[in-house]
Amino acid sequence: MSIQLKNIKKSFVNNKAKNTVLNKISLDINDNELVAIMGRSGAGKSTLLNIIGCLDNSDEGEYLLDGKNINEMSNSELSTIRNEKFGFIMQDFALIEDETVKHNIMLPTYFSKNKKKYDCEKIAKTLGIKKLLDTKASLLSGGEKQRTAIARALINDPKYIIADEPTGALDSKNAELIMDTIIELNKLGKTIIIVTHDENVAKKCQRIIYISDGNLKAE
Amino acid sequence: MKGILICTADLIKKHFKHSIVLIIQIAVTVMIFVGFIGKVQYIRSTKDVANTFNKDNVIYYYPFTFLDSEFKTEDVIKQNNLNVKSVGEADYMMINCDDQLLPIVGYNDTLLEYANLEIASGKWFNDSVDKNVIPLISTTDQYKLNDHITIKDRAGESHDAVVIGTIDKDGYVLGFNRSASKSIISAEFFVSKPYSYFIAPYNSEIYSSLSEQYDMFVEMGMPKMTLGKIITYDSKEDAEAIEKEFDKYGSVADIKLMITNYKKDIKFNILINGIILAVFAILTATGIGGINGLQSRLDRRNYIVYYILGMNQKQCALTELLRSLFVVALGFITAVILYTFESVRNFLYSSEMIISPLNFILALVFLLLICCFVSMKYVIDLGKGSLIERYKNQD
Structure with a gap:
């Protein structure tokens, strides 16, 4: 098992009131799985995704990533894990709008400690954005932006892809194209965790996890 | 990175x-x-600079600029039988240094005793000085510590001079080049930026012969620069008499008061x-x-x-x-x-x-x-x- 969450608890304090967002959640995700996390707004989906992606820590519980205890790692080690093991795809693409497509794709490599060669052009060609490499991100369409974000998520060849509403800002045609790309990536061996509201997106995943009021409801 | x-x-x-x-x-x-x-x-x-001045029993006197060149402080003291301890004077001289006519301010012994300016390097005059050379304090960057300078007196005879100390180029000296008045009395009147190349003691024979160069300067049509003096005394009564008499010939103020006001x-x-x-x-x-x-x-x-x-x-x-x-x-x-x-x-x-x-x-x-x-x-x-x-x- 590559991702193991045991009794994960997370709370936030809002206006002096403690709000438990995740209440002792336990979850296992295997290698090469394509998992959808669904739930209403505020249910705790994004918080769970943040913890899985090492963007946030849990208050209680244990998180094992490839057998290593994430809770015991330093901030520096966590940033290395985010950089090397995870690729992130966000609903609003999270691109640096003033920079070119190529610069955006290459960004994770600048933080990487690996000295391997990165083939930006090959990834861009696969995703159909090779001609756009020198174009500013702000000039791209929604679909092109999301493909740039996917290229960026793949540049460091991570094991896991974290996708937070990856089709949320796209029209149905582009949404379908992006989902097809994600499924292709899964077929190539990537473990993918998607947070989505969209039943059609979730149906394309191998497993759907429902979360409500900080608890897992059903799988 | x-x-x-x-x-x-x-x-x-x-x-x-x-x-x-x-x-x-x-x-x-x-x-x-x-x-x-x-x-x-x-x-x-x-x-x-004001703090370096020994301010006890000292009067600052700045003569009227229109006074006759024959006017002498000593004459006023003698004629009025004033009980004066000593007179401290600064004199502005033009002196031939390394074949250049440079302005030098001379302090007499009394002034050297009362003023002890902070120097950037070297030493002040009252420390032991080689009697065979003319000691100078440099107030510009042009002359450095231990620089040797040849000074020619009016007769054309050469004398050796050496820079024994330097004052920071942004520093201040006792200039004595402004008058004080009873209504506005502050040490600001005798503290000034250096306006000469050197400070030198000028009471010995050689300095007086050098200061004759000043006559040549006057011959060139330049006006004589009027400088203030200090008059030292022993008692309060003496001070009152000195102030009363010298008030006729210039502006007079107690230095202690000037420094207090200045502070x-x-x-x-x-x-x-x-x-x-x-x-x-x-x-x-x-x-x-x-x-x-x-x-x-x-x-x-x-x-x-x-x-x-x-x-x-x-x-x-x-x-x-x-x-x-x-x-x-x-x-x-x-x-x-x-x-x-x-x-x-x-x-x-x-x-x-x-x-x-x-x-x-x-x-x-x-x-x-x-x-x-x-x-x-x-x-x-x-x-x-x-x-x-x-x-x-x-x-």
């Missing part, structure tokens, strides 16, 4: 126009800040300048910190993206610090370049300001403190709450 440098460059490029405004603001701030510090330095420096002036000046400096510093910190903080806020989305992609918070902080430092450094360099232009210096700074590298260093330290404070605050803010939630809310 590569990532930090690339991201810093990206952020500078992103806010190019903002950065230009900030650079100009920082340059102007540095120039003004340097001036304020210069004013405070000036006040402190003149205070130090009051200095305190007031430092207070006023200190308040202005503090207000200016707060306004500057708010202004620069505000613009810098605004840039940081605009960059928050970038930092969250960098964080997601593998930058840790320390690296985010370092990037933010480098970005701020780059702008501060450019602003500072712009100020230094502007300072090299004489017109800018003349426009911004007066002779009553001491401008030295220290002023620039203090201005830079002040800017760096603002820079570090803004960056630190930004990084603390960055660490609060869920980054992804904040990213989604575009906070």
Whole structure:
């Protein structure tokens, strides 16, 4: 098992009131799985995704990533894990709008400690954005932006892809194209965790996890 | 490190126009800040000079400039049977030094005894001095400690002189070149910027022969410079008699009172300048910190993206610090370049300001403190709450 969450608890304090967002959640995700996390707004989906992606820590519980205890790692080690093991795809693409497509794709490599060669052009060609490499991100369409974000998520060849509403800002045609790309990536061996509201997106995943009021409801 | 440098460059490029405004603001701030510090330095420096003066039982007397050249202080003392302990005089001489006619101010023995100026290097006259050479204190950069100079007297005979001490070029001396009055009495009247190349003792025979060079100077049509004197006394009654008599021939004031008044002036000046400096510093910190903080806020989305992609918070902080430092450094360099232009210096700074590298260093330290404070605050803010939630809310 590559991702193991045991009794994960997370709370936030809002206006002096403690709000438990995740209440002792336990979850296992295997290698090469394509998992959808669904739930209403505020249910705790994004918080769970943040913890899985090492963007946030849990208050209680244990998180094992490839057998290593994430809770015991330093901030520096966590940033290395985010950089090397995870690729992130966000609903609003999270691109640096003033920079070119190529610069955006290459960004994770600048933080990487690996000295391997990165083939930006090959990834861009696969995703159909090779001609756009020198174009500013702000000039791209929604679909092109999301493909740039996917290229960026793949540049460091991570094991896991974290996708937070990856089709949320796209029209149905582009949404379908992006989902097809994600499924292709899964077929190539990537473990993918998607947070989505969209039943059609979730149906394309191998497993759907429902979360409500900080608890897992059903799988 | 590569990532930090690339991201810093990206952020500078992103806010190019903002950065230009900030650079100009920082340059102007540095120039003004340097001036304020210069004013405070000036006040402190003149205070130090006044403090070196032994002020007990001393009267400052500045003769009327229209007095006959034959007028002698000693004659007034003799004619009125005044009980005077000694008279301290400064004399302005033009002397042939290394075949150049240079201005020298001579202090007589009394003045040398009462004045003990702080020197930058070497020693003052009252320390042991080789009797075979003429000792000089240099007040410019042109002559350094232990420099040997050949002085020619009016008869053409050469004498050896040596620089035994130097006064900082931004320092102050007892100039005695302004008059005091009973209504406005302050030590400011006898403290001045050096207006000669050297200070020399002038009471010995050789100096008097040298001072004859002055006649030649007068022959050239230059007016004689009137300098003040000090008159020392033993009792209060003597002082009253001296003041009463010399009041007829010039302005007279008690040096102790002048120095007390001057210290009051200095305190007031430092207070006023200190308040202005503090207000200016707060306004500057708010202004620069505000613009810098605004840039940081605009960059928050970038930092969250960098964080997601593998930058840790320390690296985010370092990037933010480098970005701020780059702008501060450019602003500072712009100020230094502007300072090299004489017109800018003349426009911004007066002779009553001491401008030295220290002023620039203090201005830079002040800017760096603002820079570090803004960056630190930004990084603390960055660490609060869920980054992804904040990213989604575009906070």
